[in-house]
Amino acid sequence: MAHPTPLVISNINTALNDSNWDALVIVGQSFDSGLTDELLEEIAKLAEVDKRIGKSEVSFVSDSVKQGRVVLAPTGPLNRYFDDVRRYFDAAKSAAKSLLEMGSVKPLLVVLGNEDVKYQNATVVSYLGFCQTFWQPLEAREALGDSIEPVGLMGLVGENVDAAEASAIANGQYVARDLCGTEPERMAPPRFAEYCVEEFKGTNVEVSVIDDMAKLESEFPLLWSVARASIEVERHQPRVIRLEYTPKGNIEKTLMLVGKGIVYDTGGADLKVGGHMAGMSRDKGGAAAVAGFMKAVSELAPIGVKVVAEIAAVRNSIGAEAFVADEIITGHSGIRVRIGNTDAEGRLVMADLLSKLREEALDEVNPTLFTVATLTGHAARAVGPYTALVENGAAKAANVGSKMVEMGDLIADPCEVSLSRREDYDFVAPKTKADDLLSSNNGASAVTARGHQFPLAFLAIVSGLDKHDIDSEQPLPYVHVDIAGSGIDGGDWQHGKPSAAPVSALIKTFIG
CATH class of the missing domain: 3.40.630.10 (Zn peptidases)
Known part of the structure; x- marks a missing residue:
């Protein structure tokens, strides 16, 4: 199996009401805007009893989204001159590991962007971070089967996301990892x-x-x-x-x-x-x-x-x-x-x-x-x-x-x-x-x-x-x-x- 194929969904309400996805991952600096009112209210209530919200990765079960399982993956600070889009990449890599551990095979990714131009590719970069985690060595796939890379499709919520370019880069990186690793x-x-x-x-x-x-x-x-x-x-x-x-x-x-x-x-x-x-x-x-x-x-x-x-x-x-x-x-x-x-x-x-x-x-x-x-x-x-x-x-x-x-x-x-x-x-x-x-x-x-x-x-x-x-x-x-x-x-x-x-x-x- 190759990298997970990205499927772009422009409307967040449509995405969150789609039960075909089995887990929701939200990557961002904070989680107080950019989501549905119902989900924002649930996260706010959770933050009252869990001080990790916005500071470290948190997973919870939710009735407010069709995916049921939610992972909040904070990027950390984005406002300093030395911060860059790798914060999204690193947050996504960590969240991808959690998805694998919980058994998700069709995750939905929501990236809460930043208006700074240096974060213009935050959604694609987060997707590539997931792909980095999901890849397993060629020898492992040959010995254990392709099932060790269980994620074949991934939803990306956002506008102006070039799925073809994202997929091509991910496929190129997959080949490079195979040959190098x-x-x-x-x-x-x-x-x-x-x-x-x-x-x-x-x-x-x-x-x-x-x-x-x-x-x-x-x-x-x-x-x-x-x-x-x-x-x-x-x-x-x-x-x-x-x-x-x-x-x-x-x-x-x-x-x-x-x-x-x-x-x-x-x-x-x-x-x-x-x-x-x-x-x-x-x-x-x-x-x-x-x-x-x-x-x-x-x-x-x-x-x-x-x-x-x-x-x-x-x-x-x-x-x-x-x-x-x-x-x-x-x-x-x-x-x-x-x-x-x-x-x-x-x-x-x-x-x-x-x-x-x-x-x-x-x-x-x-x-x-x-x-x-x-x-x-x-x-x-x-x-x-x-x-x-x-x-x-x-x-x-x-x-x-x-x-x-x-x-x-x-x-x-x-x-x-x-x-x-x-x-x-x-x-x-x-x-x-x-x-x-x-x-x-x-x-x-x-x-x-x-x-x-x-x-x-x-x-x-x-x-x-x-x-x-x-x-x-x-x-x-x-x-x-x-x-x-x-x-x-x-x-x-x-x-x-x-x-x-x-x-x-x-x-x-x-x-x-």
């Missing part, structure tokens, strides 16, 4: 590719998969270096997956994305030790988000927007064939890369794909390029729980990052922009004439100054995008998206639910 054997590279093929079968998204080892070695040498130790295990062999949506009619802009799909990261020869390998099956969160974004694009079928996504699905294994620090490897672009640390593998698997998309972008209409990755612990330290956006000059001039920040804030998928600086390019400059570029230093990114910013410089140079920045004849806007701090609820990379960041921010910025 699955253990390393169930979602090894070939099975990651199989999931994508099956998910987009019969849709408007064309899927192609490169599974020929000789072709991967010749066309994606940096990716191949990371994959080398996995080749001898057939079920761990790498894949490059391409997803392409071409609209009917004229194309006005093109989005081109590369997703980091490290299905398991041992650290390679620079082995993760001290328990830090746990949770590294989620190092494919960037690729998962890219696939989820494509799922939402497929459902919305936007006019005038072409979207191309390429995913590097690779296992960073340890073994006799493992690549090591100090190796010099020539990438797709012809740039000679000296390896600084094999645990900085994500930028390598994306580099060749980005180089190929850069070549394609030169013939596309108004292209913007992205890399999406759980790339650095530094991003989690510096801006977590937000998504870090690092722009090249062309993207900064086009306000790409600032637009994502604005729209992400409105849909509870917040981002922060980090500037790319000259120090970042100096950091990856070669030390000898034997190579053209350093992949990284040999320390952890979390304790490296500008640890999440300098990878953009590496990716720009290794892909050739540095030759297409703002000072060139054909500038190509490029944004590196690091979700290491935002990709998992609560930062628990082993057990937390994937957040599906930045699917909704991308949709609202470029598609919605």
Whole structure:
């Protein structure tokens, strides 16, 4: 079963008198307006004997609504400058857990809005909060059956709610959570590719998969270096997956994305030790988000927007064939890369794909390029729980990052922009004439100054995008998206639910 299908009901009286819904959830800052007189009177009387009303979640049985069961889910303060729509998201997540415990399967959601423009998507955001709670891991559904996701339909009370967009975002997030949150054997590279093929079968998204080892070695040498130790295990062999949506009619802009799909990261020869390998099956969160974004694009079928996504699905294994620090490897672009640390593998698997998309972008209409990755612990330290956006000059001039920040804030998928600086390019400059570029230093990114910013410089140079920045004849806007701090609820990379960041921010910025 997928996410619960949203059904929008514009009239609240009609909704509250519909017995087809088996529970009523009301999300808001307070519960003294916006409801029927009878229900408001009942809540007021309850507040006289229960001081939790408006302060913490409360459930009660009511005769004043046909649903019988009522859950009041307070958001907390909404009036301070640092409050945002995530308060609705969090309140809804908590209420959804209560619904599951009480056995509700067809809930009705009423969101008491706020006139502030930053809460304009409060109803959709609350719905997405419910979807986050309702999702269960793919392995759990396969072992226990779809009944562990019992909610198939959900009523949303309100006007000007775009049910189609809400459903598309939720479906995209569902795909992203499936791909990110699955253990390393169930979602090894070939099975990651199989999931994508099956998910987009019969849709408007064309899927192609490169599974020929000789072709991967010749066309994606940096990716191949990371994959080398996995080749001898057939079920761990790498894949490059391409997803392409071409609209009917004229194309006005093109989005081109590369997703980091490290299905398991041992650290390679620079082995993760001290328990830090746990949770590294989620190092494919960037690729998962890219696939989820494509799922939402497929459902919305936007006019005038072409979207191309390429995913590097690779296992960073340890073994006799493992690549090591100090190796010099020539990438797709012809740039000679000296390896600084094999645990900085994500930028390598994306580099060749980005180089190929850069070549394609030169013939596309108004292209913007992205890399999406759980790339650095530094991003989690510096801006977590937000998504870090690092722009090249062309993207900064086009306000790409600032637009994502604005729209992400409105849909509870917040981002922060980090500037790319000259120090970042100096950091990856070669030390000898034997190579053209350093992949990284040999320390952890979390304790490296500008640890999440300098990878953009590496990716720009290794892909050739540095030759297409703002000072060139054909500038190509490029944004590196690091979700290491935002990709998992609560930062628990082993057990937390994937957040599906930045699917909704991308949709609202470029598609919605």
